[in-house]
Amino acid sequence: MNARALLTRIRERLRSRKFELDRLERSYRKQRSEQRVNDHTQDSVKRRDPTIASLARKYNQYCVELARLIEQRKATRNAVPPKAIDMDKLFSLDVDDDIWLDIGLGYDNDNDNDNDNTAPPLWLSNEKIREGIRALLDRDRCEEERGRLLAERDAMQQWFHEEWQVLESVAESAGMFSHVLVFVCSHII
Structure with missing residues (x-):
């Protein structure tokens, strides 16, 4: 017996072990499948990187050539040289990056009927103005965050006040208000 x-x-026990190993194996296969998809995606991205970098270098060469033409006064009047792409920041896109601006590429003159006497708008051609706009946007974000923090502070103060009232009422009903008050104050400080 x-x-x-x-x-x-x-x-x-062997049956239990078998089921645990099966669960582990299924989990491993699922992870491997996801890992393969991730690896394939990373490989696809890496294969495209050299082409994008090559295009950026070619664009930078055009920027240098356009700046040289403007310097030699062979370009149209009021022409603005486009900004070169910073190769170190090429793949870390941010909404404030210069790659999103079409400075000096003629897009602002499309509605001017080829009138070369108009200067581009200052927000587009003046770096100081663009820096000021970015600073203004940063200030606006800080003010929004300040409003959220003040609201959170008010909520915490209200909560603490309610908790303090509950603590006072419990301590008074227990007849030991002064002892509890000293204990709580010592832990708060």
């Missing part, structure tokens, strides 16, 4: 009971326990 003992042998049979042991054999039954062994079978149960």
